[in-house]
Amino acid sequence: MNEHTIAPADVTRVTCIGAGVIGGGWIAHFLARGYHVTAWDPASDTESKLHRLIEAAWPALTELGLAEGASRENLTIAPTLEEAVSSAQFVQESAPETLELKQDLLARIDAATPADVVVSSSTSGYGMTEMQAHCPTPQRLVVGHPFNPPYLIPLVEVVGGEKTEHRAVRWASEFFEIAGKSVITMDREVPGFIANRLQEAIWREALHMVANGEATPAQIDTSITEGPGLRWPLLGPCLTFHLAGGEGGMAHMLDHFGPSLKSPWTRLEAPELTDDLRDRMVQGCEEAADGRSIADLVSDRDRAIIDVMRAIDGVRRGDS
Amino acid sequence: MNEHTIAPADVTRVTCIGAGVIGGGWIAHFLARGYHVTAWDPASDTESKLHRLIEAAWPALTELGLAEGASRENLTIAPTLEEAVSSAQFVQESAPETLELKQDLLARIDAATPADVVVSSSTSGYGMTEMQAHCPTPQRLVVGHPFNPPYLIPLVEVVGGEKTEHRAVRWASEFFEIAGKSVITMDREVPGFIANRLQEAIWREALHMVANGEATPAQIDTSITEGPGLRWPLLGPCLTFHLAGGEGGMAHMLDHFGPSLKSPWTRLEAPELTDDLRDRMVQGCEEAADGRSIADLVSDRDRAIIDVMRAIDGVRRGDS
Structure with a gap:
């Protein structure tokens, strides 16, 4: 060019x-x-x-x-x-x-x-x-x-x-x-870019669970489609956890639930939750929230879950 | 009792x-x-x-x-x-x-x-x-x-x-x-049960990306809400990849893209793709598909993506 x-x-x-x-x-x-x-x-x-x-x-x-x-x-x-x-x-x-x-x-x-x-x-x-x-x-x-x-x-x-x-x-x-x-x-090359790295993390954890007899593919799919999958079209993983912190948002979430990062809830090792990472997550969530308060986000989330569930119900029933 | x-x-x-x-x-x-x-x-x-x-x-x-x-x-x-x-x-x-x-x-x-x-x-x-x-x-x-x-x-x-x-x-x-x-x-206790293990895998990969300066929280959220998050309310990760295999479904997907499991697309190490794991995934997807052909699933997926996008657009615009 x-x-x-x-x-x-x-x-x-x-x-x-x-x-x-x-x-x-x-x-x-x-x-x-x-x-x-x-x-x-x-x-x-x-x-x-x-x-x-x-x-x-x-x-x-x-x-x-x-x-x-x-x-x-x-x-x-x-x-x-x-x-x-x-x-x-x-x-x-x-x-x-x-x-x-x-x-x-x-x-x-x-x-x-x-x-x-x-x-x-x-x-x-x-x-x-x-x-x-x-x-x-x-x-x-x-x-x-x-x-x-x-x-x-x-x-x-x-x-x-x-x-x-x-x-x-x-x-x-x-x-x-x-x-x-x-x-x-993206500012720089990362293998798998962004979305596929996140998808692949889920996919590998799912394969480990099936390999270990901890869950079947049908249970894995249900755990997403009937659970967090209903929130993700509106709020990605960061804003989802921003809401999990209640009124204190991501800052409260990381300061109080940070230790659970060490829990064996996935085979993926967690990064060290340094002050720098904490601040980047908190500021990043502020940026992603783009002026919307926690109450605004909760209200939009609930509206979205209802509308998404209805849309999916319609597809499952075969409505055109 | x-x-x-x-x-x-x-x-x-x-x-x-x-x-x-x-x-x-x-x-x-x-x-x-x-x-x-x-x-x-x-x-x-x-x-x-x-x-x-x-x-x-x-x-x-x-x-x-x-x-x-x-x-x-x-x-x-x-x-x-x-x-x-x-x-x-x-x-x-x-x-x-x-x-x-x-x-x-x-x-x-x-x-x-x-x-x-x-x-x-x-x-x-x-x-x-x-x-x-x-x-x-x-x-x-x-x-x-x-x-x-x-x-x-x-x-x-x-x-x-x-x-x-x-x-x-x-x-x-x-x-x-x-x-x-x-x-x-669930037949047995697994730390984090099922959905939280999958959520936590995404979350930890997201934290690693932010810690390494590979992505911001806003980019991570956008990568889900504008990408795979639009498919997950209808199809969980297993059926999503069942469709990625085309007419051959999960069997084709694992037999042909199995080697990509070794790619550094996430910090989560993949399990060994044994014949047993392959067969469990293939049979598990048949069970999860519950008689629906690949063509049926594709058609439902497209319908669901459109309806979910509309529902989310409505929420973003503030429609009641």
Whole structure:
């Protein structure tokens, strides 16, 4: 990317490389947001699979509200990777999670994409530093990690590699926001980024419990869907525990329940609860609460739990 | 408990010992389900605090649907613990989380409660084996661990201690189900039970990330509320990964992505993925899926994500 880079708000054409579940989900999302999408995938049945995926997603996307000019007709399948990216204004790569494959593919994309265009990878497992190793212009490559299905789940985690320019990261974050996603911009690479580290911690604890005969998969799922899972769509783990501290919030929670961090409630060892960590959590919760009092948060939480339970009951009963 | 124990469906009177946030939440729940509740708490302002809590919860409980005969008038504050339990048909203890306090309180409750009545503790941190140490008739003591707020979150984890009779555990599970809760009956004591072990794994990973400057509390919360948190009210972690395996489900997921368990995506070490663990996960997911195909689950998931996002948007906008 350079001084001629298009402004994120001016992008009208997006290229998606890879059209499986994730790539196809991105394509459905970009079409619904009104972009012209060019797709390429080496599989021979790409066109038919992609049409099925988009057909299946379109009613939901229509219900959520299509952008002006959004149409399934705005999709072009390119015959080669090079043609797909040659006039791209933004490229999203969603190939299988194999490092060598990603390295080679990103090098090919990088070589064929105009120099002022940002290239983003959907990888969930690799850092951009290792993936951009063979790229001629690695400074415009970023990770833009979505969640399945990308046309519904808003989260995208954006982070660069060692050779990525900061402005490419900033550009990608701004573009994803404009394209309707909720963006977390990370300052540095961490394996698994943020959400997958938290998910993976739950997943490994769950596997340990099953391996030890302490719980069945059905019990594990019920413990989430009938319990904390009902709070998490509104309040993440930090604000959830901010409320657990009562009127004293996170400060009270850490000062009084800090010792329980040493309890064997998971196989994951706790960090040392230093004064610095305590203060970061307290200030971070203030920031996340964004002016909402504990009473406001409790009242919103209760409202959200009721509405989420009703929404889920409706789905379980098969209401349309 | 003995052969004269009342049937769970015949219970009309419940005693709650401790009337703080959790005890008060239980009282609101039992009143809404039509029970007569007797409460005792050593604090001098119990009555006024309890009335405020019940007043605040009642509109939500009314909206969710009160049981026949449910009334806030069906609450009696007893002057002593002994009077509170003397004619109880079921006792729920929700005292502060201090082992010595719980041991002494449960011994007092046990001594004063009719022998054929089940006594349950709301503890989130202790096992019944250590709590029942000083009880004269420990065989009728169980853990019945709720989630905050107990009048909204359905989950209750039920487990006995070493001296608890199996029929007391069975009785409590049946009673909680009748009283409108979603019950997980555990075969054996595990520190933190199930949901809190999973929550605690997320929490510790989150604390590590903040301590290392890898993420802020606000980013951690956003990564859940805009990401996997939108799926968890419908599908727990096991069925979520069952879908991540595509048409092959959990079997495909473990056989193909098993090696990623070794990735440093969390500080929690993974268990060895033995054939036995693999088979338990695959069979457990079949059981949890309960006849629903992958396509059914995907379609329900998408419906649920949309409805949950709408519910949360409504709460954020302040719709009533």
